[in-house]
Amino acid sequence: MIKLPKILKIGLPITAFSFVFLVFSLNKVNAQTQRTMTIVPPSVIANLDPGGKTEGKLKVINDSDTPLTFTAIMRDFVVEDSAGTPKILPPDSVADKRFSASKWVAIYPSTFTVNPHERQELSYFLQTPADARPGGHYAAVIYTPAVADGTEGSGASVSTQVGTLFYVAVNGPITEKAEVSKFSANPFQEYGPVRILTQVKNLGDLHIKPNGSVMVSNLFGGKVAELKIEERNIFPGGITRDYENVLNKSFLIGPYTAKFTGTYGKNNNLPLIASVTFWIFPWKITLVIILVIVAIILGRKYMDKNKGKKPEEKKEQDKPLDTPEIPTA
Known part of the structure; x- marks a missing residue:
């Protein structure tokens, strides 16, 4: 059993990317526009004692030419495949509550509009319960697009959900295996x-x-x-x-x-x-080489066998045998 140290680490995991580009496709009447946004950071890592708390900043950057409106909501996430794909879960649907952390995090503001080529700064507040189980707990801030141009009734919407992943380690005795x-x-x-x-x-x-x-x-x-x-x-x-x-x-x-x-x-x-x-082992080419070598050896033996013979002997050998006449009755 190992005691986790009381160290707080908030930021990106060690990876080749420092940010994530996320592309939304919006469908409008008689027009289709592609809009992009950037989430910084894509993940938050925190080590806390039971009852501990921390806070920090998130940024949503609008890389498109039109305003984007979002609602930030908290959800639990799990990983079920061998590729490490996060699966965002509906509210209160976690079968195993051991790893849940969505109720520990609050985001402000929860609804916001980002103008073109500008950024929105969000504050998060994370507090673990006093009786939190030692080990890993996981949640995600999901940025759900609302009205893309900042006005009601525009008809522009997207169905894709993107977010920031929270990896929360609660200090205490854990099993590492x-x-x-x-x-x-x-x-x-x-x-x-x-x-x-x-x-x-x-x-x-x-x-x-x-x-x-x-x-x-x-x-x-x-x-x-x-x-x-x-x-x-x-x-x-x-x-x-x-x-x-x-x-x-x-x-x-x-x-x-x-x-x-x-x-x-x-x-x-x-x-x-x-x-x-x-x-x-390249068996096909090896087989071809072996067959070639065998053919060369057999050809060489045949040539050596006939090398010392005189032409008359060869002709005699090549002459067909006389067939005896069969007496007629």
Whole structure:
């Protein structure tokens, strides 16, 4: 059991993107317009004690040429697939309340209009209950478009929902447990590239972000390649996440071993290990080469056999045998 430190972290997860572009398609009478917005940040990460609280700012930027009106509402979210896709849940529909956090967050203002190429700053207030369960809790601020041009009765609307994800870790004793539930590659193929799948299952109480690499070695233990996995969050409660690496080499031959070594956890010190062996062998071209070699050997033997013979002997050999006459009665 591990005690989470009392550290507050608010901001973007470590990712290649610092913001998210979200595109809305609006349908109007006799016209169709495309409008865009930017959410900053796309996620908020907070570590709090039970009964703890924090606050911060969110920004909605209107990148289009027309006003956009939104209503901000709180919803719980879960992840159910191995791609890490957040699923926004309807109000009070969470079957497992262990991970709910939507009632802990308030947004102000809840309804607002953003003029073209301007931004709206929102304030969020987050407070955990005094009896909050230690571990991970998750919610999302959903920005639901209302009247796009800021006036009632315009008829412009969008159905897409976008939002900011909240990852809330409540300090206290938790279980951190994960495993490599699948580590595979095509066991036999003629050529590269080779796709290697790593699947990690989070059996603990808090989201994790494993890091590690896949080391590929040949028959003699020599290093062929080292492939890093992307650092992605894995939702708790038995949810899996898939990571795919590609050994991008065309000409390979023989047996190879891929070994995954990674770590996870609050202190990033819990191990994840798996290995798999696969074969690369170009059997079609090898078969052609063998047939060519056999043909050359047989042709050489035939030439050697006839090399020392005189032309008369060859003619004698080639002369058809006399057939004895059959006496007639």
